[in-house]
Amino acid sequence: AQTVTQSQPEMSVQEAETVTLSCTYDTSESDYYLFWYKQPPSRQMILVIRQEAYKQQNATENRFSVNFQKAAKSFSLKISDSQLGDAAMYFCAYRKNRDDKIIFGKGTRLHILP
Amino acid sequence: GAVVSQHPSWVICKSGTSVKIECRSLDFQATTMFWYRQFPKQSLMLMATSNEGSKATYEQGVEKDKFLINHASLTLSTLTVTSAHPEDSSFYICSVRRGHQETQYFGPGTRLLVL
Numbered sequence: 491a492q493t494v495t496q497s498q499p500e501m502s503v504q505e506a507e508t509v510t511l512s513c514t515y516d517t518s519e520s521d522y523y524l525f526w527y528k529q530p531p532s533r534q535m536i537l538v539i540r541q542e543a544y545k546q547q548n549a550t551e552n553r554f555s556v557n558f559q560k561a562a563k564s565f566s567l568k569i570s571d572s573q574l575g576d577a578a579m580y581f582c583a584y585r586k587n588r589d590d591k592i593i594f595g596k597g598t599r600l601h602i603l604p
Numbered sequence: 605g606a607v608v609s610q611h612p613s614w615v616i617c618k619s620g621t622s623v624k625i626e627c628r629s630l631d632f633q634a635t636t637m638f639w640y641r642q643f644p645k646q647s648l649m650l651m652a653t654s655n656e657g658s659k660a661t662y663e664q665g666v667e668k669d670k671f672l673i674n675h676a677s678l679t680l681s682t683l684t685v686t687s688a689h690p691e692d693s694s695f696y697i698c699s700v701r702r703g704h705q706e707t708q709y710f711g712p713g714t715r716l717l718v719l
């Protein structure tokens with residue numbers, strides 16, 4: 491069975507600094523998708539970034555980038571120039587290709603220190 | 605992205621009553637919608653997949669007679685929590701998907717409190 495593990499329940503970073511959130515996953519599949527979702531206090535789930543496993547190039551969205559290590563089954567999220575609005579719960583997620591089910595990690599709560 | 609709405613945003617009901625939650629895809633037709641629940645300080649767990657015009661597919665451990673799902677149109681899916689009990693109190697979130705390989709976009713969620 492596929493699993494997603496986020497080993498950091500909480501993290502803090504100074505405003506304008508860079509922070510990296512860790513995520514590892516376990517799967518026997520070779521074709522899948524990985525996601526980072528943000529859940530702010532409003533609890534609206536927002537897609538931050540998405541990575542297709544067949545792509546070697548790491549996905550980037552403005553200040554957000556990932557370090558995708560397929561062999562190590564690692565998918566970390568780097569947030570550069572952290573802003574107060576980045577404070578939220580961040581969920582790493584996995585979906586097998588041609589499957590509907592998204593498997594979420596337990597989340598990492600990110601605090602931004604002014 | 606995609607715009608997904610849920611109604612109501614929060615509901616309080618008495619034990620034994622039924623509650624209906626609506627999920628609407630506002631900017632595209634969604635053949636598939638998903639229902640999740642999230643307990644406090646926990647992650648999202650998929651409850652069921654709602655397919656337009658056919659029966660929903662429930663995850664293992666989810667009672668289909670308790671959580672009734674209707675996906676009557678390409679823009680609307682409803683989740684009815686029947687005979688609600690306090691343990692059903694949770695945050696219910698729907699998501700929609702444009703196509704088979706597309707990303708899921710989430711609604712704002714519905715907080716249910718059963719007294």
